[in-house]
Amino acid sequence: MDVTTVADDLVVFHDGLITTRFEGLKPGVAHTLLGTEVTTLTRPSGEFLGRFTTVNDVHFGETECGRVGDSPEGPIQRPNPGDEPYPEVMNRGAVQEMLAIDPLAVVVKGDLSQDGQPEEWAAFEACYRTAFGNRLHVVRGNHDAYQGQTGYDGDQWIELPGVVVALLDTVIPERTTGTIRAEQLDWLETLAAASDRPVIVMGHHQQWIPGGDSAHRSNDYFGLHPDASDALDEVCARQRRIVAYTAGHTHRHRVRTMERSGVPSIEIGCVKDFPGTWAEYRVYEGGITQVVHRVSTPEALAWSERCRHLYTDFGVNYEAYALGDLEDRCCTIPLR
Numbered sequence: 001m002d003v004t005t006v007a008d009d010l011v012v013f014h015d016g017l018i019t020t021r022f023e024g025l026k027p028g029v030a031h032t033l034l035g036t037e038v039t040t041l042t043r044p045s046g047e048f049l050g051r052f053t054t055v056n057d058v059h060f061g062e063t064e065c066g067r068v069g070d071s072p073e074g075p076i077q078r079p080n081p082g083d084e085p086y087p088e089v090m091n092r093g094a095v096q097e098m099l100a101i102d103p104l105a106v107v108v109k110g111d112l113s114q115d116g117q118p119e120e121w122a123a124f125e126a127c128y129r130t131a132f133g134n135r136l137h138v139v140r141g142n143h144d145a146y147q148g149q150t151g152y153d154g155d156q157w158i159e160l161p162g163v164v165v166a167l168l169d170t171v172i173p174e175r176t177t178g179t180i181r182a183e184q185l186d187w188l189e190t191l192a193a194a195s196d197r198p199v200i201v202m203g204h205h206q207q208w209i210p211g212g213d214s215a216h217r218s219n220d221y222f223g224l225h226p227d228a229s230d231a232l233d234e235v236c237a238r239q240r241r242i243v244a245y246t247a248g249h250t251h252r253h254r255v256r257t258m259e260r261s262g263v264p265s266i267e268i269g270c271v272k273d274f275p276g277t278w279a280e281y282r283v284y285e286g287g288i289t290q291v292v293h294r295v296s297t298p299e300a301l302a303w304s305e306r307c308r309h310l311y312t313d314f315g316v317n318y319e320a321y322a323l324g325d326l327e328d329r330c331c332t333i334p335l336r
Contacts, residue, residue: 002323003036004275006330007282007291008043014275016305019296041332046285049162053098055278056109056204056248057270059143060087060127061120065273066310073313077273077306086303088123090271093300094278095131097293101280104160106132107167109248109268110141110204116149137167141204141249145173155184157191162283164195168203170224170247177221178205178249180228185235192239198288198335199242200281206247207232207265209256223249236261240336243288246279253277253292253324255331264333268292273307275323276300281333292329 005012008027013020013034022033028042065077065086079086098106108128113120121144128136140152150173158165166188170178180203192199208214208221208229217226224232236242237260245258246266254267269277269292276295281288295304310318323329 001034001036002275003038003326004294004323004329005291006038006041006326008041008289010291011038011040012294012296014294014296014301017298017301019301041289041291041330044284044287044289044332049283049285050104050160051101051280051282052105052107052160052163052165053101053103053278053280054107054109054202054246054268055091055094055271056268057111057141057251057272058087058091058108058124059111059114059270059272060091060123061114061117062087062272063114065307068311068314075309075312077310084299087272088127089297089299089303090273090276090295091124091127093276093295093297094271095127096297097295098278099131103135103280105135105137105158105165107158107165107202108136108138109167109202109246110139110171111143111248111270112138112141112152113144116144116147116151121151137165139167139169139202139204140171142171142176142178145171148173155187159197160283162285163197163281163288164191164199166191166199166201168201170203170205177225178203178223178228179225180232182231185231189235189239192235192241195241197241199239200288200333201232201242201245203245203247205249206267207245207256207258209258209265212256223247233258233260233263236263243336244333246290252322253328255328263336264331266290269322269324271295273310273322274304274319276304277329287335288333290329290331290333
């Protein structure tokens with residue numbers, strides 16, 4: 001049984017295909033629920049200003065889950081004959097749940113598709129644009145530009161009550177790795193310096209931060225190039241309106257801290273497989289809470305449960321890797 005979500009008023013458990021929700025809880029209090037002690041998040045001070053949501057790595061067009069190149073190892077999960085494609089199942093569930101909380105904006109941080117094909121982007125648009133209209137803000141990921149495509153490119157400055165989302169295009173066309181160019185950093189710094197509210201920076205590729213699995217600088221680092229990662233940290237150190245950078249790409253939940261600025265660098269798991277998530281940001285005058293939700297429609301849970309043990313043949317504990325710690329999923333982003 002997993003404690004998948006903790007907010008200031010909510011705790012959610014998942015046990016296989018069973019979802020148990022406890023709502024209307026007091027914030028910042030230890031509660032004993034289903035024999036487990038769980039402490040709700042402390043609610044930031046001041047007025048509640050609104051909420052927005054984000055997803056990434058939705059991968060319309062993908063047909064095999066867990067495949068690494070041409071390797072037959074896995075386990076590789078595929079839909080059963082006659083089943084609906086799993087990206088459709090997972091994303092429809094995420095959209096349904098996000099609609100239920102009526103977010104001010106929905107930010108999609110890349111990998112809309114498996115290979116940037118028109119029919120894959122059309123399936124994405126039918127699912128998300130139809131539901132959210134002009135509340136939808138989208139940037140590409142590496143899977144959307146492997147053949148040099150330019151759809152969904154460019155940076156966006158999204159002003160919402162109490163917060164700004166600076167959405168960066170981190171893609172290097174035809175490459176898996178990412179970067180932030182000097183002119184993008186100048187754009188971010190100029191706008192952040194003039195901002196009258198906190199800024200959350202978002203992009204597809206996760207940041208390189210020394211330590212752990214990123215101990216050595218490499219031009220082939222799977223996420224943002226180390227030089228660009230350092231430069232982003234430098235901008236955050238100078239511009240105290242910037243309170244976080246949050247990305248996708250790794251299909252995991254993780255929070256690290258930038259070395260110089262001390263700003264959190266956050267990764268949000270994918271929609272398409274285990275645990276199958278979307279993230280909510282609750283904005284208050286005194287801070288912002290991140291609350292990650294597992295897509296819990298029956299069809300989505302049935303698929304994501306099949307994906308708990310992807311990559312086992314490669315010695316990967318995908319369940320622990322993808323889910324991360326509770327503190328990596330549900331946390332408070334302080335203002336600076």
